[in-house]
Amino acid sequence: MAVGPAWAAAGACRRVLQRAFSLHKAHSVKNMETTLQLVRNIIPPLTSKKHKGQDGRIGIVGGCQEYTGAPYFAAISALKVPFSQLPSCSEPPAVVQGPCRAGPALSQLLVLVSQGADLSHVFCTQEAAPVIKSYSPELIVHPVLDRPSAVPNVEEWLPRLHALVVGPGLGRDDTLLENVKGILEASKARDIPIVIDADGLWLVAQHPALIQGYRKAVLTPNHVEFSRLSEAVLRDPVDGSDHREAVRRLSQALGNVTVVQKGERDVISDGEQVLECAQEGSSRRCGGQGDLLSGALGVLVHWALHAGPEKTNGSSPLLLAAMGACSLVRQCSRQAFQKHGRSTTTTDMIAEVGPAFRILFET
Numbered sequence: 001m002a003v004g005p006a007w008a009a010a011g012a013c014r015r016v017l018q019r020a021f022s023l024h025k026a027h028s029v030k031n032m033e034t035t036l037q038l039v040r041n042i043i044p045p046l047t048s049k050k051h052k053g054q055d056g057r058i059g060i061v062g063g064c065q066e067y068t069g070a071p072y073f074a075a076i077s078a079l080k081v082p083f084s085q086l087p088s089c090s091e092p093p094a095v096v097q098g099p100c101r102a103g104p105a106l107s108q109l110l111v112l113v114s115q116g117a118d119l120s121h122v123f124c125t126q127e128a129a130p131v132i133k134s135y136s137p138e139l140i141v142h143p144v145l146d147r148p149s150a151v152p153n154v155e156e157w158l159p160r161l162h163a164l165v166v167g168p169g170l171g172r173d174d175t176l177l178e179n180v181k182g183i184l185e186a187s188k189a190r191d192i193p194i195v196i197d198a199d200g201l202w203l204v205a206q207h208p209a210l211i212q213g214y215r216k217a218v219l220t221p222n223h224v225e226f227s228r229l230s231e232a233v234l235r236d237p238v239d240g241s242d243h244r245e246a247v248r249r250l251s252q253a254l255g256n257v258t259v260v261q262k263g264e265r266d267v268i269s270d271g272e273q274v275l276e277c278a279q280e281g282s283s284r285r286c287g288g289q290g291d292l293l294s295g296a297l298g299v300l301v302h303w304a305l306h307a308g309p310e311k312t313n314g315s316s317p318l319l320l321a322a323m324g325a326c327s328l329v330r331q332c333s334r335q336a337f338q339k340h341g342r343s344t345t346t347t348d349m350i351a352e353v354g355p356a357f358r359i360l361f362e363t
């Protein structure tokens with residue numbers, strides 16, 4: 001075989017590409033670390049002065065006859081995202097022997113730790129409610145979504161909710177979707193941050209005006225949901241060769257609604273900036289990981305908007321929240337996979353939320 005100039009040129013080209021890739025990688029890692037530092041800023045401090053519910057009451061709109069797991073995963077992950085800025089000691093909270101900073105007494109500290117991230121409400125159909133309740137006594141479950149009075153029933157709770165996650169396990173029944181339209185309108189009127197996932201994205205693809213220009217919305221499409229949305233909104237097929245530009249375009253076309261495209265790397269944009277989350281996760285692709293992301297994101301969106309510009313240093317709060325939630329889920333996936341390998345399920349990942357949070361945000 002002739003090994004001549006063509007081979008040498010190919011080698012040189014490969015080296016240039018490798019170098020470019022590693023530079024890009026190093027740059028992304030640096031950017032990610034800078035962004036994660038800002039994410040740490042938005043996490044509310046743990047104090048004994050706060051009351052239950054003050055750091056996040058999250059509502060999940062979803063759960064029907066077929067899907068009860070998805071709203072449970074979203075709600076329990078919202079509940080498990082812990083308060084941060086715990087005592088500056090290395091032990092995990094479960095084994096904290098006493099307050100490490102002058103502050104709350106041990107009993108108070110343990111109460112606060114065990115509260116996790118306050119309260120999670122699930123608004124689901126009547127059939128789904130007892131099932132979801134039976135998964136966890138910690139969730140507050142409202143069997144209202146298929147009632148004619150669904151919208152006013154949910155509206156009653158809106159003044160007490162800090163963020164809404166719409167879509168996990170919602171299904172595509174027309175009556176339910178019609179009710180969810182009303183819930184979205186009512187939530188927007190109250191300026192409540194909204195994370196939209198799964199069948200909520202199906203609804204948005206049918207009616208993009210529902211969310212158009214609402215700057216407190218974050219959409220979290222997977223690969224298929226992203227294509228569906230892009231085709232509905234941009235009316236042309238997705239350019240698979242440039243994920244970053246595709247996500248930026250969709251966000252911009254929706255009036256700068258934040259979009260998180262989940263995948264091998266998560267691509268996040270508010271129509272202006274584009275971030276990538278390349279936190280190491282795992283190759284295990286069990287169902288429910290996206291639900292974990294949407295629930296955690298509900299909490300982080302609230303924290304980010306609440307933190308104020310001095311904490312976010314001019315960055316978009318929703319981009320920071322998205323970067324935080326994506327990193328957290330991928331870290332959970334990595335840790336769960338280290339323990340359970342191919343048998344990892346989303347339940348194993350939920351058990352990692354606390355430890356993963358500490359590794360990412362409390363170091």
Ligand SMILES: NC(=O)C1=CN([C@@H]2O[C@H](COP(=O)(O)OP(=O)(O)OC[C@H]3O[C@@H](n4cnc5c(N)ncnc54)[C@H](OP(=O)(O)O)[C@@H]3O)[C@@H](O)[C@H]2O)[C@@H](O)CC1
Binds near residue numbers: 067169225288
């Ligand atoms: N335990 C529970 O209760 C859970 C309930 N869930 C709930 O289910 C509802 C429907 O949600 P969904 O994600 O299954 O949506 P949908 O549009 O029907 O797509 C399905 C098809 O799309 C494809 N596909 C998917 N991803 C892809 C990818 N990355 N790359 C390529 N293809 C991909 C794939 O097609 P296939 O490979 O089978 O041809 C798949 O079959 C929703 O309410 C959700 O919350 C889930 O949250 C999970 C846990």
Ligand SMILES: Nc1ncnc2c1ncn2[C@@H]1O[C@H](COP(=O)(O)OP(=O)(O)OP(=O)(O)O)[C@@H](O)[C@H]1O
Binds near residue numbers: 221223263283285286
């Ligand atoms: N190829 C991949 N490699 C590593 N991580 C991935 C990959 N694809 C998705 N993820 C991660 O898995 C999580 C869920 O993304 P996924 O695309 O599975 O969502 P989903 O399809 O909506 O999940 P669900 O089953 O909950 O509906 C995200 O945090 C994402 O970063």
Ligand SMILES: [Mg+2]
Binds near residue numbers: 222
């Ligand atoms: Mg999903």
